[in-house]
Amino acid sequence: MAKMSLEDLRKLRENTQQQIKKRDMEGKQIQIIVGMGTCGIAAGAKVTLDAFVKELDAKGMGGDAIIRQTGCMGLCQNEPTVEIVMKDMPSIIYGRVDAKVAKEIVEKHILKRELLNEQILDRPAGDILKK
Amino acid sequence: MHFTLCDMLSDLTQNAVEAGSTVIRVSLRETDRDLSVTIEDNGKGMTPDELKRATDPFYSDGKKHPGRRVGLGIPFLIQTAESTGGTWKISSSKGETEAEGGKRRGTVVEARFDLTNIDTPPVGDVTGYFRHVLTFDGRYEMIISRSLEKKSHTVEYTVRRSELLETLGLESEGTFTDVNSLALLGQYLESMEE
Numbered sequence: 001m002a003k004m005s006l007e008d009l010r011k012l013r014e015n016t017q018q019q020i021k022k023r024d025m026e027g028k029q030i031q032i033i034v035g036m037g038t039c040g041i042a043a044g045a046k047v048t049l050d051a052f053v054k055e056l057d058a059k060g061m062g063g064d065a066i067i068r069q070t071g072c073m074g075l076c077q078n079e080p081t082v083e084i085v086m087k088d089m090p091s092i093i094y095g096r097v098d099a100k101v102a103k104e105i106v107e108k109h110i111l112k113r114e115l116l117n118e119q120i121l122d123r124p125a126g127d128i129l130k131k
Numbered sequence: 132m133h134f135t136l137c138d139m140l141s142d143l144t145q146n147a148v149e150a151g152s153t154v155i156r157v158s159l160r161e162t163d164r165d166l167s168v169t170i171e172d173n174g175k176g177m178t179p180d181e182l183k184r185a186t187d188p189f190y191s192d193g194k195k196h197p198g199r200r201v202g203l204g205i206p207f208l209i210q211t212a213e214s215t216g217g218t219w220k221i222s223s224s225k226g227e228t229e230a231e232g233g234k235r236r237g238t239v240v241e242a243r244f245d246l247t248n249i250d251t252p253p254v255g256d257v258t259g260y261f262r263h264v265l266t267f268d269g270r271y272e273m274i275i276s277r278s279l280e281k282k283s284h285t286v287e288y289t290v291r292r293s294e295l296l297e298t299l300g301l302e303s304e305g306t307f308t309d310v311n312s313l314a315l316l317g318q319y320l321e322s323m324e325e
Contacts, residue, residue, distance in 0.1 A: 002322065002325060003288075003322050003323055003325055004318070004319050004322040004323070006294060006295075006298045008319075009295075009298050009299070009315060009319045010298045010299075012315055012318075013298070013299050013300060013311075013312070013315055014300075016311050016315070017300070017311075036141075036145075036263070038142050038203045038204060038207070041133065041138045041141055041142060042133055042134065042138065046138070046141070046256065046259050046260075046263060049263075050259060050317070052310070053310055053313045053314050053317065054314070056310045056314075057310060057311065057314040061310065062309065062310040062311030062314055063309060063310070063311050064310075065309070065310045066308040066309050066310065067308055067309075067310055067313060068268065068308055069263070069266070069267060069268075
């Protein structure tokens with residue numbers, strides 16, 4: 001791959017946005033919130049984030065989802081942690097989300113609306129929730 | 132310590148963003164022998180006393196996580212540098228506004244790692260690190276200067292957050308959260324390493 005110029009980047013973006021606009025926008029806006037505190041990074045949260053980006057991009061869903069980074073949710077022993085917020089589904093925090101689990105979350109939770117029961121965590125730790 | 136140097140740098144650069152900086156400059160210079168990094172922000176800064184406490188792993192100001200008793204970002208830097216023949220330096224100047232602190236308000240973190248030392252962690256994913264720190268929520272300018280001078284390969288480039296946002300049509304949103312923009316940003320940064 002040769003070095004891209006900003007102009008190359010702009011053209012790529014415009015092309016993909018045109019494709020996205022052609023599609024039906026119903027049910028858009030899937031939020032994926034990745035814990036990227038010290039503990040998350042140490043446990044491989046960057047690999048997890050990258051896996052979500054690649055998987056959603058490969059499925060042509062890059063315009064339907066947003067990825068946010070957050071800090072530690074107090075569940076350091078279960079990092080990387082990821083919260084999925086989307087329409088008509090409960091907000092779920094998943095733990096131990098490596099690249100393989102990230103792919104499963106896209107395929108099951110996001111596309112088929114099925115929960116990954118083995119990975120679900122209850123809620124952020126008590127000392128993290130605002131009193 | 133962190134598994135890679137870039138993981139540690141992610142953590143330290145995140146501190147700069149969270150300090151309320153409007154401009155952050157990151158410089159990453161790598162050769163076959165060493166990796167030198169400077170992270171310079173114009174955020175709220177620290178007093179000498181606060182800076183001293185920030186080097187203690189069992190200290191946190193408790194603002195980010197009330198009740199939390201540890202803060203590991205800077206301690207990890209010190210531990211990694213000191214146990215692998217590297218060097219580190221942090222200087223900081225406090226001020227509520229830029230005017231009060233003068234031109235020097237903010238924090239500068241400098242470090243050098245000896246890549247020939249067997250105990251130094253691998254450099255890790257440089258473009259992943261850049262993408263991570265360019266894509267935090269919030270409005271801030273980040274200027275990243277990267278140079279790589281190896282026998283086999285030479286790279287030199289600068290990226291500016293504002294230019295990337297503008298190029299991707301996101302200047303009004305001010306963030307890169309949609310997956311398509313993250314994918315393209317990753318692709319762009321990877322191409323710059325060629």
